[in-house]
Ligand code: TRP
């Protein structure tokens with residue numbers, strides 16, 4: 001940690017302020033938040049292809065949402081720092097071995113051996129360097145032409161192109177082409193307008209290891225405010241959001257936009273205290289509440305919370321994490337999530353907001369650009385029995401490229417059919 005504290009920050013405070021300003025637009029109902037990426041980044045799966053494919057699916061989802069909802073989409077990756085995992089149990093049983101739990105590559109190894117599970121502080125340094133080069137490539141791709149709106153067709157991966165979601169996407173891409181041609185025909189200079197060729201993709205991760213976060217926390221020379229420069233946005237997990245806990249105490253002191261997960265046991269009273277602790281000045285865009293209630297509970301549990309926060313005047317961003325409360329173990333022993341349940345939680349989330357007159361501002365999902373088989377269901381109907389085919393996650397099951405794109409279309413439909421866009 002001492003070593004890292006002398007290293008350059010990964011992000012600049014001004015960028016975190018820009019993200020906060022964009023999130024303020026989300027809290028006011030004028031924009032949408034797409035927060036997506038790996039459950040846990042991996043030291044082993046670290047390559048340009050891996051980063052590019054993740055970015056590609058995020059851009060595809062963003063373009064679907066931007067076009068369908070007609071509002072800007074704020075793009076935030078679970079990327080370039082999402083390494084630490086909170087675990088419900090200190091030990092896990094693999095076969096007849098009882099091993100210390102895997103806590104993310106920033107702490108220990110995932111291999112099922114006692115040696116791999118020993119925490120190694122060198123991993124903190126490696127996580128820093130991997131975050132730096134991941135962020136470097138994200139910046140290169142997003143500013144260097146990869147994200148150009150003239151390339152919407154080129155973002156389709158082969159395995160997606162042949163699917164129903166792929167065809168729907170191709171149609172939308174053709175409409176965007178037409179719209180761009182129309183603007184050019186009207187005399188708009190689309191060449192020189194960088195907004196059409198570049199995007200901002202911000203970084204985020206769960207601020208779990210406070211020592212690591214603290215060693216990257218720096219005082220901004222422009223404003224004197226402290227920023228956690230390990231990422232643009234940090235969030236507090238469901239397991240560490242105690243009001244008198246260290247995570248709330250740490251994050252309330254930094255200027256970054258922050259998130260907090262809100263699970264099914266959360267009461268409206270607790271959420272009000274949390275808002276008071278994390279955003280006493282009621283700054284729009286400062287606080288994102290990420291609900292993860294489970295498909296069955298979301299409508300009932302969320303509505304009283306929405307009402308209480310709305311009536312308190314807190315300008316929060318409401319995001320839906322439809323993944324974490326819908327995890328179960330499939331018959332073959334794999335941890336999985338059902339695509340229909342994921343969509344159903346988003347449906348309940350949107351209906352709850354419609355009923356309370358609040359804006360369902362965003363989604364927070366775990367995905368990969370690859371053709372993995374980790375979540376069951378979806379248009380290609382991945383079955384329990386297929387989970388072993390390509391189960392590659394180092395932690396929770398992620399949506400694959402097709403499921404992610406399908407999710408974006410369904411989400412856009414849900415928001416429109418509820419009359420919200
Ligand atoms: N810069 C705009 C935006 O980020 C438009 C844009 C350019 C865009 N490339 C994109 C939108 C790729 C979504 C995906 O919204």
Ligand code: MN
Pocket residue numbers: 039040324366395396
């Ligand atoms: Mn996860």
